[in-house]
Amino acid sequence: MASPASFLATLASSTATASLSATPVSGGSSKVRFLPATVQRRRVAVRAAVSGAEKEKAKPSESGDKDKGGKDARVVQVHSAEELDSALQAAKNRLVVVEFAASHSVNSSRIYPCMVELSRTCGDVDFLLVMGDESEATRELCRREGITQVPHFSFYKGTEKVHEEEGIGPDQLAGDVLYYGDNHAAVVQLHNRADVEALMAENSGEDGKLLVLDVGLKHCGPCVKVYPTVVKLSRTMADTAVFARMNGDENDACMEFLRDMEVVEVPTFLFIRDNKIVGRYVGSGKGELIGEILRYQGVRVTY
Numbered sequence: 001m002a003s004p005a006s007f008l009a010t011l012a013s014s015t016a017t018a019s020l021s022a023t024p025v026s027g028g029s030s031k032v033r034f035l036p037a038t039v040q041r042r043r044v045a046v047r048a049a050v051s052g053a054e055k056e057k058a059k060p061s062e063s064g065d066k067d068k069g070g071k072d073a074r075v076v077q078v079h080s081a082e083e084l085d086s087a088l089q090a091a092k093n094r095l096v097v098v099e100f101a102a103s104h105s106v107n108s109s110r111i112y113p114c115m116v117e118l119s120r121t122c123g124d125v126d127f128l129l130v131m132g133d134e135s136e137a138t139r140e141l142c143r144r145e146g147i148t149q150v151p152h153f154s155f156y157k158g159t160e161k162v163h164e165e166e167g168i169g170p171d172q173l174a175g176d177v178l179y180y181g182d183n184h185a186a187v188v189q190l191h192n193r194a195d196v197e198a199l200m201a202e203n204s205g206e207d208g209k210l211l212v213l214d215v216g217l218k219h220c221g222p223c224v225k226v227y228p229t230v231v232k233l234s235r236t237m238a239d240t241a242v243f244a245r246m247n248g249d250e251n252d253a254c255m256e257f258l259r260d261m262e263v264v265e266v267p268t269f270l271f272i273r274d275n276k277i278v279g280r281y282v283g284s285g286k287g288e289l290i291g292e293i294l295r296y297q298g299v300r301v302t303y
Contacts, residue, residue: 074119077129080137081144084128088159091126095181098128100142100152107167108151114170118177125181155180162218172224179227186234187214188244192253193260196246200275203242210297211272214245215263223267226284233293240297271296 078084078098088096099115101108112129119127132142132150145154148166153173155163163180165172190196196213203209214230216223227245234243248258248266261270261277269289271279273296281292 075116075127075129077131079134081141084130084141085159087126087128088156091156093158094124094126095177096126096128096156097177098130098154098156100130100132100145100147100150100154102133102150103131104133105150111151111168111170111173114173118174122177122181125177175224175228178231179224186238186243187230188242190244190246190254191250193257196244196257199242199244200272203272204274208274210241210293211270212241212243212293213270213272214243214267215258215261215270216245216247216267217249218247219249220266222284226267226286226289229286229289233290237293241293 076087078087084098097115097118099108099112101112115127115129118125130138130141132138132147150166151168152166153164153168153176154161155176157180163176165176168176188195188199190199190213200211203211212230212233214223214227216227230243230245233241237243246254246257248254248263265282267282267284269281269292270277271281271292279292279296281289283289
């Protein structure tokens with residue numbers, strides 16, 4: 001990784017080259033060790049290898065204000081720190097995804113079509129583009145945000161940065177948008193024990209469904225990795241199961257619930273039926289998760 005000083009010096013140069021591109025970083029293990037006493041002070045560095053299936057090459061737009069029929073209509077380019085701050089305040093609690101790019105970065109060009117496509121399908125998410133080598137104002141914005149490589153993605157909610165990544169591919173970007181967006185499927189967001197108990201009560205009795213509770217952390221790589229599978233299952237199994245999620249590091253109430261449930265690794269999936277925890281699965285394996293859900297739905301599964 002280039003040092004912040006050398007990166008910003010490159011941005012300032014009129015002969016910027018593809019050396020600004022991020023270096024792919026290998027992904028992590030399928031689960032993360034969880035220590036309740038210290039987890040709120042920990043920020044897990046989430047990185048993923050750039051996908052081999054590349055999107056069509058296209059240089060990031062230098063004009064975010066295209067007409068509404070333009071392909072980049074929902075990706076808004078910002079040109080200064082003031083414009084970014086204003087956009088974040090206007091978004092309120094909506095998820096805002098900001099790509100920091102450079103005009104001569106090959107990887108910026110490769111990932112940009114994915115962001116455009118996501119902007120079309122995720123209407124409840126705001127997408128912003130900052131061309132770091134556009135002007136002194138954008139270079140200053142990169143310095144303020146600590147950008148050392150491009151493409152760099154920052155995720156904001158309520159003006160607070162909740163996540164950031166660089167050197168990622170289209171699949172990882174799409175997964176991050178799903179994970180931090182909250183509103184793209186019938187996955188119930190739980191924030192305390194009372195929320196859990198209310199959902200359990202709704203799904204108890206003869207007509208009750210299996211409750212699958214996804215317990216994770218905001219900055220857990222494996223939790224982000226498996227979440228697109230949770231989203232898909234929430235749609236395909238809607239008649240037989242209810243899917244919910246709780247982030248242990250969201251607040252003290254969530255942390256207390258995880259301790260009471262003896263959750264020591266994430267992601268952990270709790271399977272609940274008739275107000276009782278009937279099983280759990282620890283890990284981010286898609287096939288294993290589906291197999292466990294089917295097993296607790298009464299479907300005979302052989303491995």
